[in-house]
Amino acid sequence: MADTILRENIDWSNSRALAHRRRRHAADRRLQISGIVAISIAVGLLGVLIVSLIGTGYKAFVQTMVTLEFPIDPELVDAESPADGNYRLIVKNAMHALFPDVEGTSNLKALNEVLTNNVQFMVRDAVVADPSLIGGAVTLTVPASDPFDQLNKGEIDRDTPEAQRRVKDQQIVWFDALDAQGRISLPFNWGLFFNADSRFPELAGLSGAIVGSFFALLVCFLISFPLGIAAAIYLEEFAPRNRWTDVIEVNINNLAAVPSIVFGLLGLAVFLGFFGLPRSAPLVGGMVLSLMTLPTMIIVTRAALKAVPPSIREGALGMGASKHQVVMHHVLPLAMPGILTGTIIGMAQALGETAPLLLIGMNAFLTSPPGGILDASTALPTQIFIWADSPERGFVARTSAGILVLLGFLMVMNAIAIFLRQRLERTW
Amino acid sequence: MAGYVVLLIIAMSLIAYFVGRSSGLKFERANARSTHSRPGYHGAFVAVWVGIPALVLVLLWTFLQGPIVDRLLIASLPDQMTVGASQAQLDLYLSEIQNVVAGRLFGEPTAEIVAAAERLERWNEIARWAMLVVVAAIMIIALPFARARLAPRFRARNNVERVMSALMIFCSLVAIVTTLGIVVSLLFESFRFFEKVPVTEFLFGTNWEPQIPMRDDQVAGLGAFGAVPVFTGTLLIALIAMLVATPIGLLTAVYLVEYADNRVRKIVKPIMEMLAGIPTVVYGFFAVLTVAPAVRDFGSGIGIAVSPNAALVAGGVMGIMIIPFISSLSDDAIKAVPSSMRDGSLAMGATRSETMIRVLLPAALPGIMGGILLAVSRAIGETMIVVMAAGLIATLTFDPLDSVTTVTVQIVTLLIGDTEFDNPKTLAAFALGLVLFIVTLALNVLALSIVRKYREKYE
Numbered sequence A: 001m002a003d004t005i006l007r008e009n010i011d012w013s014n015s016r017a018l019a020h021r022r023r024r025h026a027a028d029r030r031l032q033i034s035g036i037v038a039i040s041i042a043v044g045l046l047g048v049l050i051v052s053l054i055g056t057g058y059k060a061f062v063q064t065m066v067t068l069e070f071p072i073d074p075e076l077v078d079a080e081s082p083a084d085g086n087y088r089l090i091v092k093n094a095m096h097a098l099f100p101d102v103e104g105t106s107n108l109k110a111l112n113e114v115l116t117n118n119v120q121f122m123v124r125d126a127v128v129a130d131p132s133l134i135g136g137a138v139t140l141t142v143p144a145s146d147p148f149d150q151l152n153k154g155e156i157d158r159d160t161p162e163a164q165r166r167v168k169d170q171q172i173v174w175f176d177a178l179d180a181q182g183r184i185s186l187p188f189n190w191g192l193f194f195n196a197d198s199r200f201p202e203l204a205g206l207s208g209a210i211v212g213s214f215f216a217l218l219v220c221f222l223i224s225f226p227l228g229i230a231a232a233i234y235l236e237e238f239a240p241r242n243r244w245t246d247v248i249e250v251n252i253n254n255l256a257a258v259p260s261i262v263f264g265l266l267g268l269a270v271f272l273g274f275f276g277l278p279r280s281a282p283l284v285g286g287m288v289l290s291l292m293t294l295p296t297m298i299i300v301t302r303a304a305l306k307a308v309p310p311s312i313r314e315g316a317l318g319m320g321a322s323k324h325q326v327v328m329h330h331v332l333p334l335a336m337p338g339i340l341t342g343t344i345i346g347m348a349q350a351l352g353e354t355a356p357l358l359l360i361g362m363n364a365f366l367t368s369p370p371g372g373i374l375d376a377s378t379a380l381p382t383q384i385f386i387w388a389d390s391p392e393r394g395f396v397a398r399t400s401a402g403i404l405v406l407l408g409f410l411m412v413m414n415a416i417a418i419f420l421r422q423r424l425e426r427t428w
Numbered sequence B: 001m002a003g004y005v006v007l008l009i010i011a012m013s014l015i016a017y018f019v020g021r022s023s024g025l026k027f028e029r030a031n032a033r034s035t036h037s038r039p040g041y042h043g044a045f046v047a048v049w050v051g052i053p054a055l056v057l058v059l060l061w062t063f064l065q066g067p068i069v070d071r072l073l074i075a076s077l078p079d080q081m082t083v084g085a086s087q088a089q090l091d092l093y094l095s096e097i098q099n100v101v102a103g104r105l106f107g108e109p110t111a112e113i114v115a116a117a118e119r120l121e122r123w124n125e126i127a128r129w130a131m132l133v134v135v136a137a138i139m140i141i142a143l144p145f146a147r148a149r150l151a152p153r154f155r156a157r158n159n160v161e162r163v164m165s166a167l168m169i170f171c172s173l174v175a176i177v178t179t180l181g182i183v184v185s186l187l188f189e190s191f192r193f194f195e196k197v198p199v200t201e202f203l204f205g206t207n208w209e210p211q212i213p214m215r216d217d218q219v220a221g222l223g224a225f226g227a228v229p230v231f232t233g234t235l236l237i238a239l240i241a242m243l244v245a246t247p248i249g250l251l252t253a254v255y256l257v258e259y260a261d262n263r264v265r266k267i268v269k270p271i272m273e274m275l276a277g278i279p280t281v282v283y284g285f286f287a288v289l290t291v292a293p294a295v296r297d298f299g300s301g302i303g304i305a306v307s308p309n310a311a312l313v314a315g316g317v318m319g320i321m322i323i324p325f326i327s328s329l330s331d332d333a334i335k336a337v338p339s340s341m342r343d344g345s346l347a348m349g350a351t352r353s354e355t356m357i358r359v360l361l362p363a364a365l366p367g368i369m370g371g372i373l374l375a376v377s378r379a380i381g382e383t384m385i386v387v388m389a390a391g392l393i394a395t396l397t398f399d400p401l402d403s404v405t406t407v408t409v410q411i412v413t414l415l416i417g418d419t420e421f422d423n424p425k426t427l428a429a430f431a432l433g434l435v436l437f438i439v440t441l442a443l444n445v446l447a448l449s450i451v452r453k454y455r456e457k458y459e
Helices: A014-061 A087-098 A105-112 A119-129 A145-154 A167-178 A207-239 A244-253 A260-274 A282-308 A310-318 A323-352 A354-357 A380-389 A392-422 B002-030 B041-074 B087-102 B111-149 B156-195 B201-206 B226-261 B262-277 B281-300 B311-335 B341-349 B352-381 B384-389 B409-417 B424-458
Strands: A065-071 A137-143
Touching: A014 A392, A014 B262, A014 B281, A014 B311, A014 B352, A065 A087, A065 A244, A087 A105, A087 A282, A105 A167, A119 A137, A145 A167, A145 A392, A145 B201, A145 B341, A207 A323, A207 A380, A207 B156, A244 A282, A244 B156, A244 B424, A260 A282, A260 A354, A260 B156, A260 B409, A260 B424, A282 A323, A282 A354, A282 B201, A310 A323, A323 A380, A323 A392, A323 B156, A323 B262, A323 B281, A323 B384, A354 A380, A354 B384, A354 B409, A380 A392, A380 B281, A380 B384, A392 B281, A392 B352, B002 B041, B002 B111, B041 B087, B041 B111, B041 B156, B087 B111, B156 B201, B156 B424, B226 B311, B226 B352, B226 B409, B262 B311, B281 B311, B281 B384, B311 B352, B311 B384, B341 B352, B352 B424, B384 B409, B409 B424
Parallel strands: none
Antiparallel strands: A065 A137
């Protein structure tokens, strides 16, 4: 093959060739650098997102509390029916006793604004639980109201003019006096996890949302797990290749890409409108979520079944097992780790899904957690949406904290999935 | 009640299983060689015949009890209340009766309503007990019948396997039923909408003011349902999102495939998965909390007025959400190009960037295009980011600093807190949903067919 003979020695090191090569390598470096820039932007954006959430949210994990002694005046509380006492006045008197020189209704009202609105009910619950307190006194640690919580956390600047901040100068003096007496503390905010929703940021918590999300995910799991596995086994192991199974397959792939809000419309029109199931119920939420996760479940399960090598099937068939026995006794158990991993990832997706739950009314304002799958309830993402929409400033921190809790749950679920994958999955 | 009945069914099926299994064991002990099925299959056979008919009955009963009782209740109302009454009025009676039963009294209900409420309570009670009795009876009758069929030569296994196959086929049909449910419910409500508002006005009108008069004599707010500004708003935000996501996602994929070593890949891949796994409501809050103020401050810094709900904010944050989607699909597409093409190009002395730009990317273009189309469909259907960060008022503009609204925002705002589907305002949401479904479906079908064709080319 000497057809093409180099007629002359090409000087690959002349300046033109060198410049050309340099240009080409510069172009190569440019592409590489732009790739690095793109990745840095993506990573940086994730960093900004997480930092801004933590930066606004961490303060909601602690709560300013005020420790006070409430004298229970027997004239205000009837020992026969302790629940009906005038606890509003008891709280007022307790505050007044600390600052006896405060005069006038509006000043007294301003003084009481330091405490959260529901203190009277907390005192009432304490007295109802222990009626022997009547005539004595009870010492309680109660949340400070939202403006003072923020004052204590430094969110409200003391240097801004009085007209532009939510706490008056006089109230700051009172608050500082309470602080000087050692009555102000800043403990971990358990209320964020154990309280239900409230109009007052200092009392609002996620318990209703967590329970609601749990019920909805339970329903979603109970429907989509068996249904998804059965459908996947049929399509992967038994279905003949014909037009019908093609239709089902294309349909499942398309269903996986339908926007989630369309599933919300389906739930609204069919589950609520046609079947008349209760609005805002985790049952309906779970059913809608299960229809959404079903395609994912089927796709994941099929992949896990496909990963089981044919030699297992052939071996079992050769030993005289029926087709069903091959699948049930051999293929499915071997595919189970993969299926479980996929299921957890699907459930994590369902946990973060918001739009369809809004349409079926799981964004209601509810001050108690649901007792069952038919009670009205919120879910974690919808609770975040409600808080994000609330005008009170204290809800900004609550929203970020709620998001951090949600992301925490998602991370735990994904970590379990990764752990399962590494521990149980085999390569053949 | 239905829960207890299901528990009863489970308990009865377990009993049936052990009954069947014990006969199977007996056959096996008597003559193992001439027994066809293992004892477990005999048990499963009896359990299936006891459990499944009862379960189907319970499901049907729970779904049908409400509508049937309502029908009966309307029929039992005195004639002067029902004759000539509209459907809406009848529904009103029903909800009033149900409220009385639930103990929620508003004002003084009439005697007829109270009587009907008592009837409803009684009938519901009867229906609940009747379900329990009927289900129990079916199971008790089915048990001896199924058991009587057992014999040493009885094909219990084949029977059970047939039932299981049928169940599996039923499960795989659920996906079809879901699609049908979506199509039917959207079409049905949309038709009712188009009876009130002409299709042409909806599709080509440029004025979107979805209000309805609260009273008949109200002058203002007849409502206008021209959805063009809503569509353009959706497209504008999706376009911004794609302008953000496509270059970043594509370059990320290029770098990961061609330049990155395993160490970098091991770090970047999980970060991309994290971006993909963050719920959209989080992105929405991020847009409101951080991005919108930043964009506004930057705008006022260089002297441009930026709307608080600027399309740029919602679109940009949506773009962040879509980056991992584009990067992983492009990654797959580039990797699917046969390595012989890459090796050939490199062997000819091409640099890595020349190989990438002149060989790999052109070859992977159909796959990348498919991925981008899928991403567009996701951007159009994305809800929470735009609900939180985009505007509510439909303006016909392509200015990214102005506030626009989208199809999904309108669906959510029109439907939140509303349950009556009889006015154009709520029905409009279903018409928008229909458009959304058709557009995203078309994009998906197109994208999947492109991807499939391209895959066939290299396999």
